[in-house]
Amino acid sequence: MSMFALIDCNNFYASCERLFRPHLNGKPVVVLSNNDGCVIARSNEAKALGIPMGAPAFEYEKIFLEQGVHVFSSNYALYGDLSARVMSVLQEFSPDIEIYSIDEAFIKYDHCDVERLRADGLEMRRRVFEWVGIPISVGFAPTKALSKVAKKFATQLANVHIIHNEEMRLKALKWLPVEDIWGIGRQYARKLQALNIKTALDYVQLSDSWVRRNMTIQGLRLKHDLEGKLTMDLDTVSDKKSIATTRSFDKMYTECSQLEERVATFAHTCAEKLRRQNSHCNMLMLFVHTNGHRKDLPQYSRNVVIKTPFPTSSSIVLADIARKAVRALFIEGYQYKKAGVIVSGIVPAENFQLNIFANESPKHITLMKTMDKLNHTVANKTLKLASQDASRTWKMRQEKLSPNYTTDWDSILVVGK
DNA sequence: TCTGGGGTCCTAGGACCC
C-alpha cells in the first residue's frame, strides 16, 4: 500500500515576512494583495482577531490600527524564492514529489510503515524550519484527499498526523465539516448543507450515482478518494497549460492609450513566462473590465481570443497583438479598472523554431505582416499556415478556426464590437 | 417539405484550488 504526505507551509506569506523580523513572532501579521487591496495571508494571531481571508483592507484599517496588526504589501519575489528553498529541502526526502502550489507539496511513499513515516514527517519539519525558517505541517494518509484532512489535524496539533487505519479515517471524516473538504467549494457546500449533509462522513455515505449526477465525475472521484480508494495520483508535470498576467489598476483608466500601455507590459510578462518554461503559445486572450463593485457606474466587460500567426513567445509579437486587441475592445465613456492577458495553446518551443525571428527587432513586425498576407488565406474558415520546423524546412498545414479567432491583424479591430 | 444518426472537435461557462 502506498501513502501520501501533504506538506503545507503554515500561513506562508505571513511567515515569510516574519522570517527576517523575529520581533514580529507572536504578533498579528497580515499580507495584502496588489495595490494593498485585500488581505491574502494572516498569521495565527491575525486569524484570532477575526480578520477573514480576502477582507478588503480599507474595511479593517481601524482594527489594524487598534490591535497593532503589522501590515505588509506582498513581495512575490521573496515568497517565490523561499518556496523554492522549501521545495528543495523536501526533494531530498523523495523524488516522487508534486509541487502543488507555492506553499504545498505531495510526496508519495511506497510503504506504510507508520513509524518511518512519522520520523520522516518530523525530520521535514525540523529541517525546513532550521534551514529555511518556515514552519510546516505534514499530514499522511493513503490518498491525496485524506492527506489533506490529515494535514488539517496536523496543523491543529502543531505536529505530524498520520491516518493509517479505518478507525482514524472515520474519526477524521466525522470531524471535518463538509465545506472544508478539499474540492468542495461554496456552491457545492450550500447544496449539500441543504440536504443535511454536514460532515465528510455524511458526504461519503451519499450514493455514487447521486454524487456523479449532481457533482460531476470530480465529485465522485473525491468521494472515492475519501473512502481510501486511490483515484488521484501524483501529478508531476509542471508545464503550464495557460499563463496569465492580469491586474486591477490603482485608478480608473479612461483613455485607450493608458490601457494599451499596461496591456503591452502584461503581454511582455506572459512572453517571459513562456520563454522560462521553454514554450510557445498559439492563442492570446485579452479582457478588459470596469469596476464590478461600483454599482453606480455603467459596467462593461469584454474579451477577445486571437490566434497568433505562428507559435510564439516573442514579447514584440504578443505585445503588438495585445495592443490591437485593446483597441478592438475599447469603448469610449467607460472607466476601466482591470485588464489581463492570458496565453494558451502552449506547445514546447523545440517543436517549432522560427529561426528568422530568433532576435527580436521591429523589422519582424513587417516580416510577419507580410507573412500573414502571403500565407494566411482565409477560405471557409480554414487557414493555410506556413511554418518552419527546427530543420528550417517550410511546411504547409491547415487549421480550422473558430469564428472568434483571427490571424488577420487588421481585422482584430472589428472583432468583438 | 419531410426525413437520421454517430462521431469529433471546439468553446463558453461554471465549478474548484491556493
Add this chain to the structure above:
DNA sequence: TCTGGGGTCCTAGGACCC
C-alpha cells in the same frame, strides 16, 4: 474613495462531417 492574481478540470451544446 479604497475590494487580488494565477491556475485546473469538466460539461453541455453547437458546428461540422460522413
